[in-house]
Amino acid sequence: MPLLTRTIALLSGASLLAAGFCAPAASAAETGRSANIDASDPRDGGLAPRKKGGQSIAVLVNDEPITAYEIEQRAAFIALQGGGGGEDFKAKAEARWKSIVQNPKTNDRFKEILQKNNVQTQEEARALQTKFIKQLQADMVADLKREARSSALAGSKGKAKEELIEEKIKLQEAKRLNVTADEADVTRIISGIAERNKMTIEQFGQHMKSMGVDINTMKARFRAEMSWREVVRRRFGHMVAISDREVDQFVANAPVAVQSDVELQVQRVTLPLPAAVDQSIIARRIAEADALARQYKGCASLPELAQSVGGKFEDLGPRKPSTLAEPTRSLLLNASEGDLLPASVGQTGVELWALCGRKSSAESSARESAQNELRQREFEVLAQKHLKDLRQDAAIEIR
Template sequence: MTSKLSLRIIGLALCCAAAALSLGTTQGQAQSVVVMVNGEPITNFDIDQRSKLNRMSHKADSRQQVLEDLIDEKVKIKEAKKYGVNPSDSDIDSSFSTMASRMRMSTAQMTNMLAAQGIRPDTLKSRIRAEMVWASLVRGRFKDSLQVSEREVQAQLKGGDDTKAVESFEYQLRPVVMIVSRGSVSESLDARRKEAEQLRGRISSCAEADRVFKAMPNAAIRGIVIKTSADLPPALREILDKTPVGHLTPPEVTKQGIEMVALCERKQSTADTPRKREIREKLFGEKFQAKSKEYLQEVRKAAMIEYR
């Protein structure tokens, strides 16, 4: 009896030892170094993590491409540190939080979403850090060569048949809200909308709008807001261009209630038109990408990259 029990204990011990050895081998393979970049390792685990993150973004990069991207990030961060570009952990956390907000999630929800895919938050934060420091470094070091001149913008506009492309306006606006309590019946909302339409037909100056809405219960008029054509979405720009100065835009139902905008002034401006801003941003993006690629190649040549 004792002999059989001893054999079982020995067998169990051997199984546990084998399992531990197997686990240790698996973990060792995952953490094995694939390449050293300026003395810093990139492991199989790093490659696996980034591959999972890429799949979440619907990027089907090969393992080699993922490795090359990780090498690029290592050299970018080292080069940035050389010039004092080194964001703090709180800066990276803030950017991580902003990314979560754009996806309409909290930081915790974003972390949980990544964890569900087997991805550590640090994997995404490392990518954020590399993108942040590189953009800052390239913009700072090559600021002059990245500038887009008015001549370059005009060359892109030349030959276009859109006359609005060369017109820009500055608008002085006063937003107005006629408050409707949440959960109000549709009849109350309709009545408030009809009241807004009546006021819209009657008011013909911002001074009058100021007087009327300040005296009206459950209503408010805000201070002057100045916007240019390029600052506004196309739909609002079109409405403002059709609205006579001093009058109100058509009422719109929002969470607050009924909202309108009093157009106090509209005048031509030398600021960029929406089309010119679009061209300027496109040209800047092209220059930035070209300079970034050239600079990265230069930095990689000078880096110590040792494949294992």
């Protein structure tokens, strides 16, 4: 049997899978970008950015146009944001590869390549086989990516049109109120995204273009959202007021946070004792302290009460529990705000301690987050209502 025939028989007697054909492992770049758009590929189905064509007016919003090109670009951007679905892409690749391997035409193509290159040795055949497999895999991945982005783009056009109509209305209202976002502010946002991806803004623009999206499409979305935030703030900022009760209720219903870095707001009244004391003097001072405690009506009353009995009043402000001696520390930690502790004998006299407040960094942060969350919810409700009203009043012509 001639060497060429033996070589072909060796490599085609079983499926190419048995001869070393293995399913491709889609790279992270491929799985994460299966919906990406390759502007340089002539088979992209017309998804790459175009300077000409597609400029026909698709929608008029209060006589301002939205072009077919803008809709196509926004749809491509939405599809790009959707990602490629790594696991789904991998499963499709494995199924497609199995189909390619089992297709008799695949072996026929490989035989033609062997004959065309006049292969005489198994080494030459295996080298061609490796090249053939790599090309098959590359073509398959490219086909899958084109199919994925074409499908994603088709499903995004309706959403893109609606998004652009709403953005046009938002920008018109922003222009009316003179709060349209500046180009410099929009560019600053894009630059930040580019920097986080370790690119210059020019490189980022080229990167977006290579995926079929003009960077101006991204800028347009940011400009509309930034402008709309200013519209909402200008119109409704004075109407949104969150009460402490609402914040308390929100925090109470949120997951319990670990209370760390507690600070106690404390006041102290000291009834001094002479250098030489006996039990009768101490008892008298404690009785005076007890009488003062019976008149106590909250932390605000303590300075005047201290003065009435010749005591020393101190507003010690926020104190870490660790700076307070026992048993005062434990008593204060277990007291409620506004409580006055029973009289105790300290180093310089009989003391009365009052807990005037309690806070922690975790609690403060939780309340601030709760207030911001509640404000944002209120703004969103008002913003949606305002946008709905503006849209009802708008003249929208879909061509």
